[in-house]
Amino acid sequence: MEVDKIIEIIKRVVKYIFWITVGSILIYWLISDPGRYALIKEKVSGITAPFVFGSVLAFILNVPMRTIENLLAKIPRLRGRRVIAVLLTFIVVLLVIALVFLLLLPQLSDTLKRLIPSLVSFFVSIGNEINQFMQNNPELMNWLAENTNFENFNWSELVQNAISILGNSLSTILAGAINAIGKLSSVVMDLVIGLVFAVYCLFHKETLARQGRKLLYAYVPEKVADNIIRVVRLTNSTFSNFLGGQCIEVVILGFMFAAAMAIFGMPYIPLISVLIAVTAFIPIVGAWVGCIVGAFLIFVANPGQAFWFIIMFLILQQVENNLIYPKVVGTSIGLSGMWVLVAVGIGGQLMGVAGMFLMIPIVSVFYTLLQEQTNYRLHLREIDPEKLSVQPPELSSKLKNKLRPKTRKGKKKKDEE
Numbered sequence: 001m002e003v004d005k006i007i008e009i010i011k012r013v014v015k016y017i018f019w020i021t022v023g024s025i026l027i028y029w030l031i032s033d034p035g036r037y038a039l040i041k042e043k044v045s046g047i048t049a050p051f052v053f054g055s056v057l058a059f060i061l062n063v064p065m066r067t068i069e070n071l072l073a074k075i076p077r078l079r080g081r082r083v084i085a086v087l088l089t090f091i092v093v094l095l096v097i098a099l100v101f102l103l104l105l106p107q108l109s110d111t112l113k114r115l116i117p118s119l120v121s122f123f124v125s126i127g128n129e130i131n132q133f134m135q136n137n138p139e140l141m142n143w144l145a146e147n148t149n150f151e152n153f154n155w156s157e158l159v160q161n162a163i164s165i166l167g168n169s170l171s172t173i174l175a176g177a178i179n180a181i182g183k184l185s186s187v188v189m190d191l192v193i194g195l196v197f198a199v200y201c202l203f204h205k206e207t208l209a210r211q212g213r214k215l216l217y218a219y220v221p222e223k224v225a226d227n228i229i230r231v232v233r234l235t236n237s238t239f240s241n242f243l244g245g246q247c248i249e250v251v252i253l254g255f256m257f258a259a260a261m262a263i264f265g266m267p268y269i270p271l272i273s274v275l276i277a278v279t280a281f282i283p284i285v286g287a288w289v290g291c292i293v294g295a296f297l298i299f300v301a302n303p304g305q306a307f308w309f310i311i312m313f314l315i316l317q318q319v320e321n322n323l324i325y326p327k328v329v330g331t332s333i334g335l336s337g338m339w340v341l342v343a344v345g346i347g348g349q350l351m352g353v354a355g356m357f358l359m360i361p362i363v364s365v366f367y368t369l370l371q372e373q374t375n376y377r378l379h380l381r382e383i384d385p386e387k388l389s390v391q392p393p394e395l396s397s398k399l400k401n402k403l404r405p406k407t408r409k410g411k412k413k414k415d416e417e
Contacts, residue, residue, distance in 0.1 A: 054197030
């Protein structure tokens with residue numbers, strides 16, 4: 001029996017060494033040639049892109065779909081709940097998108113009709129100001145006349161060069177247009193495949209989860225598989241709570257801006273409030289994009305109101321960042337406002353706009369796991385709970401106690417002796 005155990009251990013060690021060697025060779029093969037690594041990365045990302053998109057879309061749509069399924073579960077003897085839930089989920093999402101466009105497009109058309117004459121008059125007034133400035137500063141006019149020589153400028157040569165450059169680059173433009181059409185068709189095909197894959201994932205989400213658990217328990221030690229499944233479930237619940245909280249926060253922010261702009265009599269209320277709400281899906285900093293666009297639109301119509309709009313935005317942004325967002329989104333994922341801000345900063349530096357959105361639930365999962373591990377280690381070490389309180393007791397130094405002078409009792413004992 002001992003010989004069999006030794007042989008089994010040797011087989012395992014040889015297998016591990018073999019796979020480590022194969023992995024090291026593959027890694028070296030990829031790293032040694034950057035072009036090869038880039039080509040393989042491009043091929044792999046091209047193959048997996050529609051399925052990644054479909055998985056992400058299914059995960060996002062699963063949040064409202066769960067709510068719809070819970071409501072349908074209360075209806076007795078209802079057949080085809082899953083089909084009805086998937087259809088209602090897509091209908092609700094399309095209705096929300098259509099509602100946003102119905103609010104934006106008429107306001108955008110009306111805004112452009114008002115904006116174009118305002119822009120024309122705005123630039124005309126700027127031109128008049130520049131002319132007035134030049135007339136009031138004749139020395140600047142003289143300097144420009146002396147240092148610019150438009151009379152001897154060869155305009156015909158300039159036109160010939162432009163025509164020559166345009167003719168030489170015509171083939172390049174056509175090739176670029178054909179390439180762009182090919183890429184567009186590829187993107188459309190990836191979107192269709194991703195959409196079909198998302199629908200399949202929504203219909204068979206329990207089966208896919210069971211298959212994943214089977215693979216884990218078949219090829220990974222049981223304790224490791226248990227921990228992986230626990231982390232995946234925690235990640236799923238955290239991301240779902242984050243999406244739900246983000247949607248609620250966006251609606252609250254949009255209504256806040258609409259009400260405040262109505263109180264102060266500002267123009268473009270539906271357009272700017274919906275725009276700020278949509279851009280606020282990017283945590284913390286997204287609403288600033290809506291602020292810049294809204295301030296520009298109001299500035300063209302009324303420069304004085306644009307200033308007060310910015311003041312109003314700063315006040316509402318402080319209320320949203322310090323009160324609403326930490327309570328609605330931060331509480332739903334177990335993070336305080338400070339850690340939400342840290343997560344947004346780290347995500348923005350690492351992955352840009354997508355990182356701002358994704359890093360908050362990722363940090364929440366890491367925070368929860370670290371909290372569990374910390375509490376477990378404190379329990380094993382049997383640390384005094386008073387040391388972990390808000391106001392811990394004062395801790396004395398052993399060296400300080402040794403250097404402390406002797407007490408009067410010690411002197412009395414010596415005197416008695």
